[in-house]
Amino acid sequence: MIGAPPMLRRILSQPPLIARLLALGLLTTTPLGCASAPEQQQELSYSDQAEAYFQAGEQRFERRDYLEAMRLYNTVRNQFPYSRWAALAHLRIADAYFEQDQNASAVEQYRAFIQLYPRHENVEYAHWRIALSFHEQMPSDFFVLPPAYERDLSSTRDAVREMRIFLQRYENSEYAPEARRLMREAQRRLADYEFYVATYYLERENPRAAAGRLTHLLRNFAGLGLDPEALFLLGKAYLQLDEPGRALTAWTDLIEVHPQHPRAAQARKLLQERGLHQGDDAPQEQGG
Structure with missing residues (x-):
């Protein structure tokens, strides 16, 4: 069926x-x-x-x-x-x-069902399908260009919101595992967008804006696979801002939390080259 x-x-x-x-x-x-x-x-x-x-x-x-x-x-x-x-x-x-694929109409009908039959045993199902309908409206990766994270992400944010609402209501639902997977997928797209914008700012010599985007990414989308890259770029942005203490913090976090990642090795090398050590507020001369 x-x-x-x-x-x-x-x-x-x-x-x-x-x-x-x-x-x-x-x-x-x-x-x-x-x-x-x-x-x-x-x-x-x-x-x-x-x-x-x-x-x-x-x-x-x-x-x-x-x-x-x-x-x-x-x-x-x-x-x-x-x-x-x-x-x-x-x-x-x-x-x-x-x-x-008439998702807006589907959402309208599911919500009307919930309103008309609030005690029906399929209310949980209707809530799930509302969240799923929002997920279906996310930009697709079917076409190569532009990537999904470069397109309008309002529907992606809506999908994350609806999946979160569903999981708050029905954390033990039979649909909960799939809801968590789809929410993580949508969150990763939002994280990809933040990372994309941060690299754009760095390439155009706007490290403060880049640092803001990377900080937002690390606070709101941690654990989605971008943390090592984000921490590495955050350290570079802080160096460009002449804030070596913050660069040291970012790279130390990278090395301690993701020691096997290739960016961790690069961070160690950069810290050594600049003579940065824990507790330093400014770079020291090599061998000083």
């Missing part, structure tokens, strides 16, 4: 229920009301009719005929609003938007 919420997966895994509807001719290759027998429909209860329309929608959904599926789900919502299937139909309409 494509993107089905937990409750729906359980319901649709009940063979007797599906077999009964098949026997009535209500789960066919055509929508309910087109090829099924009217007299058979009339024999069904209110709830069974709602379920039959919903199941027909599920057939279309599985075939990726999302427009027809949404029509059938809307029939459930409009004609059978008091059935248990109305809430699920609303949720599946959101899923259909999501599967069509």
